[in-house]
Amino acid sequence: MRFFTKFSELDSTLIPKGVKRCSFQCFLVWIGILHIPLMVGVVATLMCWGLALNVTYLNNNFPFGLWIAADLGIIALGAGAFFTGFLRYIVKIDELKSIVNFAVVVGVICYAAAQGILGVDIGQPLRGWFIFWHANVHSMLTEVAFCITCYFMVLCIEYLPLILENRQINKFGFPRGFAHHLHEAMPTIAAIGVFLSFFHQGSLGGVPGVLYGRPFAFREGFLVWPWTFFLFILSAIACGPCFTILITKITEFCARKKLVKKNVIDILARISGRMLVLYLVLKTIDTLYWVKVAGDVGAPFGSFYANQPYGIWVLITELGILGVIPAIILLSKKTRQNEPLLILACLLNCSGIFMNRWIMTVQTLVVPVMSFDKFVSYHPNWVEYASTLLWLWLGAIFISITYRYLPIFPQEKELNPL
Amino acid sequence: MKEAHHKGHGRIYKYGMAIDLDKCTGCGACMVACMAENNISFRKENTNDRLTQNFWMRVYKISNGRPFPDSEISYIPRPCQHCEGRDHHHGTPCVSVCPATATDYSHETGIVSQIYTRCFGCRYCMAACPYHVRVFNWWDPKWPKGMNKSFNPDVSIRMRGVVEKCSFCYHRLQRARNKAYVAGRRELHEDEYQTACTQACPAGAVTFGDLINPKHKVYKLKDSPYAFRLLEKLGTNPKVYYLSTKDWVRKAGKVFLGNEGRG
Numbered sequence: 001m002r003f004f005t006k007f008s009e010l011d012s013t014l015i016p017k018g019v020k021r022c023s024f025q026c027f028l029v030w031i032g033i034l035h036i037p038l039m040v041g042v043v044a045t046l047m048c049w050g051l052a053l054n055v056t057y058l059n060n061n062f063p064f065g066l067w068i069a070a071d072l073g074i075i076a077l078g079a080g081a082f083f084t085g086f087l088r089y090i091v092k093i094d095e096l097k098s099i100v101n102f103a104v105v106v107g108v109i110c111y112a113a114a115q116g117i118l119g120v121d122i123g124q125p126l127r128g129w130f131i132f133w134h135a136n137v138h139s140m141l142t143e144v145a146f147c148i149t150c151y152f153m154v155l156c157i158e159y160l161p162l163i164l165e166n167r168q169i170n171k172f173g174f175p176r177g178f179a180h181h182l183h184e185a186m187p188t189i190a191a192i193g194v195f196l197s198f199f200h201q202g203s204l205g206g207v208p209g210v211l212y213g214r215p216f217a218f219r220e221g222f223l224v225w226p227w228t229f230f231l232f233i234l235s236a237i238a239c240g241p242c243f244t245i246l247i248t249k250i251t252e253f254c255a256r257k258k259l260v261k262k263n264v265i266d267i268l269a270r271i272s273g274r275m276l277v278l279y280l281v282l283k284t285i286d287t288l289y290w291v292k293v294a295g296d297v298g299a300p301f302g303s304f305y306a307n308q309p310y311g312i313w314v315l316i317t318e319l320g321i322l323g324v325i326p327a328i329i330l331l332s333k334k335t336r337q338n339e340p341l342l343i344l345a346c347l348l349n350c351s352g353i354f355m356n357r358w359i360m361t362v363q364t365l366v367v368p369v370m371s372f373d374k375f376v377s378y379h380p381n382w383v384e385y386a387s388t389l390l391w392l393w394l395g396a397i398f399i400s401i402t403y404r405y406l407p408i409f410p411q412e413k414e415l416n417p418l
Numbered sequence: 419m420k421e422a423h424h425k426g427h428g429r430i431y432k433y434g435m436a437i438d439l440d441k442c443t444g445c446g447a448c449m450v451a452c453m454a455e456n457n458i459s460f461r462k463e464n465t466n467d468r469l470t471q472n473f474w475m476r477v478y479k480i481s482n483g484r485p486f487p488d489s490e491i492s493y494i495p496r497p498c499q500h501c502e503g504r505d506h507h508h509g510t511p512c513v514s515v516c517p518a519t520a521t522d523y524s525h526e527t528g529i530v531s532q533i534y535t536r537c538f539g540c541r542y543c544m545a546a547c548p549y550h551v552r553v554f555n556w557w558d559p560k561w562p563k564g565m566n567k568s569f570n571p572d573v574s575i576r577m578r579g580v581v582e583k584c585s586f587c588y589h590r591l592q593r594a595r596n597k598a599y600v601a602g603r604r605e606l607h608e609d610e611y612q613t614a615c616t617q618a619c620p621a622g623a624v625t626f627g628d629l630i631n632p633k634h635k636v637y638k639l640k641d642s643p644y645a646f647r648l649l650e651k652l653g654t655n656p657k658v659y660y661l662s663t664k665d666w667v668r669k670a671g672k673v674f675l676g677n678e679g680r681g
Binding site for chain 1: 469470472478480494504508509511514515516517518519520536537538539540541542544545546547548549550552553554555556557558577578579580581648649651652653654669670671
């Protein structure tokens with residue numbers, strides 16, 4: 001009991017001044033609840049490492065499954081970090097300073113998750129460093145690995161001043177000064193982040209796009225980059241801010257208070273909507289061109305969607321329901337400012353990106369290439385789901401701790417006076 | 419013959435195969451020989467699961483889909499196609515994507531190699547290969563009790579978590595080269611380097627040799643009017659040729675997707 005009281009006292013000294021947080025007991029219960037599904041994920045991960053990947057439903061026809069699709073999706077969702085940084089520090093949209101910190105927090109989680117999931121996905125995790133040591137400069141995956149690792153470091157540097165601004169740490173001169181200098185250097189750091197992000201978002205698009213043995217995924221392109229390179233960048237920019245909005249809304253719901261002003265959310269939603277429209281136009285052109293090119297080499301469009309559950313509904317859902325509908329909602333000021341509609345648009349947009357990444361990885365492998373190949377479908381098993389969702393629970397814990405102890409929402413005091 | 423040379427490495431070879439599908443009976447001797455020669459593991463649990471079992475050589479059964487009495491079947495043995503690739507930007511599909519340079523296309527031999535100890539199991543190469551040639555060690559390698567006594571000492575055992583594939587019995591090439599070197603020769607005769615599947619085929623359907631050497635049988639076979647390669651339109655440029663006098667078989671092999679050539 002004495003220990004608990006001591007920790008409780010320590011907890012209250014770490015909470016930023018001028019804001020209200022739930023009791024320490026309540027916080028512990030919340031973190032404890034999150035640990036239940038988290039432990040299931042830990043068990044699944046240990047099974048993969050200990051018993052080999054035969055514990056999953058992956059097989060020789062489906063070397064890529066939920067993990068790779070999730071990896072590509074999570075990286076796209078994390079694009080809110082670099083794009084918000086770009087808008088705040090380079091385009092100088094000043095209002096976004098109220099959400100840029102939180103976008104960084106979300107980015108850190110997304111990029112850590114992507115690397116963590118990849119650590120389970122690869123057959124020999126202890127050799128993961130070979131990708132740097134024996135790098136093949138022609139491989140898109142090499143470009144992805146280098147840029148993601150470097151960008152994750154950039155995100156950690158962007159997150160560092162938030163830690164240093166903690167009430168207790170900030171008392172000391174050196175951390176305070178260091179945080180100040182980091183803030184001053186932030187435009188440069190953000191610019192490096194933008195450069196790296198452009199490349200790895202694009203390279204992730206290049207991963208399926210260069211597979212010329214798989215006509216479903218292969219795209220011609222510009223120089224060494226297939227068109228999917230550019231489409232992935234644009235789609236990530238279009239959905240990243242929506243994911244940041246979505247997580248902000250979830251945090252507001254859990255904290256039971258407003259944390260960011262409406263006009264800030266509105267700016268992000270508006271930009272996201274415009275980007276989504278641009279993406280949809282280019283994606284439609286790409287799809288039409290792809291239909292023609294694939295047809296020319298003997299792959300009729302219908303054959304790509306001949307096997308259920310991967311019928312033509314996949315394309316309609318991806319571009320129509322999960323693309324056009326959120327774009328319409330986000331473009332109109334009236335619908336954008338209606339909170340339930342805004343959340344719906346963000347949900348649809350983020351689901352659309354996830355579906356696109358699933359299509360570009362898993363459906364690419366579903367479509368038989370040799371005429372005498374049998375169609376085989378794939379669905380992940382609990383081990384794959386649990387080890388992927390593990391990062392969702394870890395992310396929730398990370399946000400909970402960050403929100404409790406660090407000043408990540410500059411408008412919180414103003415919106416919620418004590 | 420005008421001898422081709424690779425920069426600094428003497429004469430170049432383009433080892434390849436010609437498989438006569440009219441002769442193939444689908445007996446599977448090539449698969450068994452391949453597994454024994456290359457120490458391919460197999461487990462009781464997944465012997466019948468073709469999606470997780472490791473085959474370097476796999477025999478596909480195809481049919482023309484017509485009812486009796488017009489029904490016909492054919493077997494397509496499928497080793498690694500050792501693709502040469504399209505052009506500079508689109509090399510061998512699996513080689514160009516491997517992030518750790520764990521697989522390589524040899525311009526001296528035309529063989530696509532796999533370095534098991536460098537592969538970290540990302541399986542990008544498997545996604546890139548349209549022929550399903552590459553297989554992953556989903557399990558720890560395991561053999562029936564006592565079978566380790568018959569391992570081939572020239573071929574390393576692969577650990578779990580790495581990709582493996584047909585190497586055109588590369589260890590046999592190394593052995594043949596050593597023998598020739600001891601005999602004071604730098605050139606190999608056709609019969610000095612043959613793959614296990616070639617030697618095991620009771621019908622003599624598999625012919626192996628240098629595709630650019632007019633003295634080798636495959637040189638002529640590849641130019642047969644009945645010769646074709648799997649998925650030619652993709653531009654992977656494979657070095658395994660198939661021969662069939664049946665139109666529907668040639669079509670089934672050449673095209674991809676759709677139902678035109680489906681057996």
